[in-house]
Amino acid sequence: MIPAGIFALLALGLNIQWGHTGLFNGGIAAFFAIGAYTAAILMTAGPPFPPFYSGHLGGYSQPFAIAALGAMAMAGLVGFLIAIPILRLRADYFAIATLALAEVIRTIITNAEGLTGGTLGVIQIPRPFDMYVGGDPEVSDATVAILVLGLIVVVYAILEYITQSPWGRVLRGIREDEEATLALGKNVYWFRLQAFVVGCVVMGLAGAVLSTFLRVISPGQFDPLSTFAIYVMVILGGSGNNRGVVLGAFLYYAFDWVSTRLKDLPAFTGVAAEIPYLRFMTIGVLLVLLVLYRPEGILRERKGSYPPLR
Amino acid sequence: MFLAIAVVTAGLSRVYGALVLQFLVNGLVVGSIYVLGATGLSLVFGIRKFANFAHGEMMTFGAYMAYLANVYWFLNILWGLVFAVFATAVLGMLLELLVFRKLAARGPVAALVASIGITIFLSNLVELSFGTSITGYNLRIALNWVLISEGGAPILTINPVKGAATLVVSTILIVLLHIMLRYTTLGRAMRATADNMDLARASGINVRNVILWTWAIAGALAAIAGVLLGIANDVRPALGFNVLLFVFAAVIIGGLGSPYGAMLGGFIVGIAQELSVPLLVWLGRPEVASLPNPTAYSPIAAFLIMILVLLLRPGGLAHGKVMVLRTHAGLRLPKIFTKGGG
Numbered sequence: 001m002i003p004a005g006i007f008a009l010l011a012l013g014l015n016i017q018w019g020h021t022g023l024f025n026g027g028i029a030a031f032f033a034i035g036a037y038t039a040a041i042l043m044t045a046g047p048p049f050p051p052f053y054s055g056h057l058g059g060y061s062q063p064f065a066i067a068a069l070g071a072m073a074m075a076g077l078v079g080f081l082i083a084i085p086i087l088r089l090r091a092d093y094f095a096i097a098t099l100a101l102a103e104v105i106r107t108i109i110t111n112a113e114g115l116t117g118g119t120l121g122v123i124q125i126p127r128p129f130d131m132y133v134g135g136d137p138e139v140s141d142a143t144v145a146i147l148v149l150g151l152i153v154v155v156y157a158i159l160e161y162i163t164q165s166p167w168g169r170v171l172r173g174i175r176e177d178e179e180a181t182l183a184l185g186k187n188v189y190w191f192r193l194q195a196f197v198v199g200c201v202v203m204g205l206a207g208a209v210l211s212t213f214l215r216v217i218s219p220g221q222f223d224p225l226s227t228f229a230i231y232v233m234v235i236l237g238g239s240g241n242n243r244g245v246v247l248g249a250f251l252y253y254a255f256d257w258v259s260t261r262l263k264d265l266p267a268f269t270g271v272a273a274e275i276p277y278l279r280f281m282t283i284g285v286l287l288v289l290l291v292l293y294r295p296e297g298i299l300r301e302r303k304g305s306y307p308p309l310r
Numbered sequence: 311m312f313l314a315i316a317v318v319t320a321g322l323s324r325v326y327g328a329l330v331l332q333f334l335v336n337g338l339v340v341g342s343i344y345v346l347g348a349t350g351l352s353l354v355f356g357i358r359k360f361a362n363f364a365h366g367e368m369m370t371f372g373a374y375m376a377y378l379a380n381v382y383w384f385l386n387i388l389w390g391l392v393f394a395v396f397a398t399a400v401l402g403m404l405l406e407l408l409v410f411r412k413l414a415a416r417g418p419v420a421a422l423v424a425s426i427g428i429t430i431f432l433s434n435l436v437e438l439s440f441g442t443s444i445t446g447y448n449l450r451i452a453l454n455w456v457l458i459s460e461g462g463a464p465i466l467t468i469n470p471v472k473g474a475a476t477l478v479v480s481t482i483l484i485v486l487l488h489i490m491l492r493y494t495t496l497g498r499a500m501r502a503t504a505d506n507m508d509l510a511r512a513s514g515i516n517v518r519n520v521i522l523w524t525w526a527i528a529g530a531l532a533a534i535a536g537v538l539l540g541i542a543n544d545v546r547p548a549l550g551f552n553v554l555l556f557v558f559a560a561v562i563i564g565g566l567g568s569p570y571g572a573m574l575g576g577f578i579v580g581i582a583q584e585l586s587v588p589l590l591v592w593l594g595r596p597e598v599a600s601l602p603n604p605t606a607y608s609p610i611a612a613f614l615i616m617i618l619v620l621l622l623r624p625g626g627l628a629h630g631k632v633m634v635l636r637t638h639a640g641l642r643l644p645k646i647f648t649k650g651g652g
Contacts, residue, residue, distance in 0.1 A: 022419070024422065085617070088624075089624060090624075091418060091422075092360060092418050092422060093566075093620060093624070095422060096555075096558045096562060097617060097620060099555060099558075100559065100613040100616060100617070103555055103613070104609075104610050104613055108607075111602060111603040111606045111607065112602065113602050113603075118602075118603075224551070228426050228430060231423060231426065277435070277438035278434075278438065280430055280434040281430075281431050283427075283430055284428060284430035287424070287426065287427030287430065288409055288428060291420050291423050291427065292409065292412055295416075295420065
């Protein structure tokens, strides 16, 4: 359930960029990674490390709340700096530029050993409530699950509030017709920048949750495929509908969970090794079919009381 | 731009001597592979107006089709190349028929998202069919040719199979593509369709057929690029996706939709990537910046140039000369490209 919750946070963050504003962010994995690494660096206690591990920047031993705020601030700041130059680009150029910048950030994370621990990543990341509930892994997981659910509720409420506000209407206006919105006197560039940064902040928060949940993070977790998976969730659930994208994230995780357990069934023992590939092939076909036949997803975007911008 | 490269090269060769020539040659070889990938991608963009993320996977598919013929069917790699070209051309046409034709009216982003779905599907199909291990073609390894040597120590070398053959194949293909685009009826019809689809349709071009042919050519070029990459490095499922961003960088530097710009961009990306290596090694020295793993950062050079071009010249270096070279009066088309034929 906890991975599903992290997916849901990412999907909510992407929904404000892609679902509401129409910004194709190809670098979700990068903002997720920045959040995860910032939180990990702030939370870890530093040496002693196991002998194979050469260490990383850290030793600040901050509580999760501070680390999460730091992760959100760092992801937002990087998003802001990246967006300033490239936000003026057309949608497809923007997609490629963000994907390229995500690769740059992944290269830095993989190779800047002093900062991030290199390919080994960051280890010994603490969990926020372990000192109160003891070391029982199931109880510990339960506390993280409650934390994730609480964060989803808070983030959902905030995003729902701001996207139903006049601000959110401007974003949808930009998505539907940029020039008309510009003609109405809205600073399209500035609104886009705000939406992009808000989305990146939410992704940074998801990264902080990931690092405290897994206790260990490494660069391999942030490949471009994880970016594309979030798009599948958002498009499946319903772009532009916050409830829909959370549903999409949980459905994606449910599909993941069921398909990884299929190999234990006697009927599937012969193809157990092929199941992971077949699963992703299904996801690929599903994405194409969704785009072709149901682009609005499962839950349609709700139209407000305002006249639709057409 | 070539002047800039020459200046950078001259500056670097002052520091490193003739060694920099080696990096330049490596850059030309890598760049020529990017050129093949980038021109195909650019042709599709010119006509369908969306960024096809599945192009990297088409390269992987081509590389593995040649692998199928070469390793499973014990054929010569040249026959593998021919088989790969046909298989990937058919794949390109199938993608157009099954997916992208239906999305033509829906704008660039719907098609882009669909191409991501195809990317996920194809990469896992390849891993399912051929496994995830890193392999290579069955071909004779030749010794490096020494082009320049100083006191018996080789200074400039090139491998006849991995380097020289790649350069020859891509040069021939670039020339053929140029002749095709400029002088053949199909090429003219392609340029007309890319320039203005409605006008092309109105003047009697069978736009549907022209688009199918464009996909076939893009697929063939992607397959050749994939096989050349497989020969130069190794054959692995991530082969295409690993270079997709460089190919995109090349296309963007040249200007999306401009095959000639993509050729220029491919060489710029390849050379920039290789020439950044000595610079990064210098940055890695303890007395300079003691950057750990300096050469791992060489991809960044290509992306930096791409972002710079996007900011300074968003239309790309070949902006304005999209695909039309010269207006041809009295363009006569054979039947298969006009309505009612083919």
